[in-house]
Amino acid sequence: MNLKNKKVLITGADGFIGSHLVERLIDEGAEVKAFCNYNSFGSWGWLDTLPKEKLAAIEIFTGDIRDPNGVRTAVKGTDVVFHLAALIAIPFSYHSPDSYIDTNVKGTLNIVQACKDLNIERVLVTSTSEVYGTAQYVPIDEKHPRQPQSPYSASKIGADCIAESFYRSFDLPLTIVRPFNTYGPRQSARAVIPTIITQLLAGKTEIKLGDLIPTRDLLYVKDTANGFVEIAKANSLIGTDCNIATQSEISIGDLAQKIIDLVNPQAKLLRDDERIRPSKSEVFRLFGSCEKLKQHTSWAAQFDLDKGLEKTVEWFRNSKHTVQYKADIYNI
Structure with missing residues (x-):
């Protein structure tokens, strides 16, 4: 079509x-x-x-x-x-x-x-x-x-x-x-990447997250x-x-460290028990196949993770629309 x-x-x-x-x-x-x-x-x-x-x-x-x-x-x-x-x-x-x-x-x-x-x-x-x-x-x-x-x-x-x-x-x-x-510009603070970025840009040096083990694509x-x-x-x-999907994965911990390295390498990760999901509810591994998409379309990812994170951090750093983000609470 x-x-x-x-x-x-x-x-x-x-x-x-x-x-x-x-x-x-x-x-x-x-x-x-x-x-x-x-x-x-x-x-x-x-x-x-x-x-x-x-x-x-x-x-x-x-x-x-x-x-x-x-x-x-x-x-x-x-x-x-x-x-x-x-x-x-x-x-x-x-x-x-x-x-x-x-x-x-x-x-x-x-x-x-x-x-x-x-x-x-x-x-x-x-x-x-x-x-x-x-x-x-x-x-x-x-x-x-x-x-x-x-x-x-x-x-x-x-x-x-x-x-x-x-x-x-x-x-x-x-x-x-x-x-x-x-992920990317405009994502809400309930998601992990804006959670990390907004805490860092607010000057926090202890970044509160839940489980660092799960992987995401x-x-x-x-x-x-x-x-x-x-x-x-x-x-x-x-x-x-x-x-x-990108047919790749990264742990939340490694992802957080990538973002910390981009914004403030002096910051440290801190486990926040309020953010831990029930163990049987947490999805511990997501690593998707995009083979079907590529077989039927001309789609290919244009942004690797490093490039995408750089653009996302840049948006959060420079956008006048980020005043609505509340870095000091756990956004659900």
Whole structure:
């Protein structure tokens, strides 16, 4: 599929990955409608930080992904839907699992139901590498068993299953997109890389983290956005799920040291028990396969970890939008 001049809806467009995908699809020549979560502040999230010329090219729709009527209104008149809206913080899912079912499972049902009824040409539903749980083998390909190790991952497994059922039952032209651990500018403080960077830039010399042993497959956000676009173009991926990954891994401890070396080599790591997840819930190893993605598309990562971290630190150091980050608390 050629996305140029296609009318594209992005849910979760106000968020981290969603805002980068908005920019990427504008560059691709798509007509973008951005579904932003309604709030009384009139905030469009990270879209508020885009240049005026880019904002002028976007149609903004405010609503709630849990509302089927609003979702149907947003979907109407579009050709392609990228569904990214979700609750994603794992620690908060321990506290409020109901909200994850409502947002992630019901929200996805609302999307695929509307897309089916309105005959949308192409649908991409965003999953997460968390559905795999701790690796049983590496690299983790799309055939790896699903392991719901947190309420968040359980809700995303449920959402994946709802989406897959609409392909099997109704031939909805759908692909489940499964990014591994995306990082970069605009990521929230609940994630490990912004947690480390914001503490360092606040002048802290003892950096508080949870478990340092788990490994992650880290993907710079522009590579993730490119992955979404390439998957949308690949009709051969309809009816399947597809990882976006770098096929590499690094431990949290080694990652933290890399960032410390970039910002303040005098800083030390300090274990904070509040940040330790329940042992059976922690995903200890994520190391994804990108072979399927490369077989069906021309995607290749453009940013290695060192380059991506340098750009991320630069953004946090220089952006006027980082005042919202709270380095002195544990953000969940």
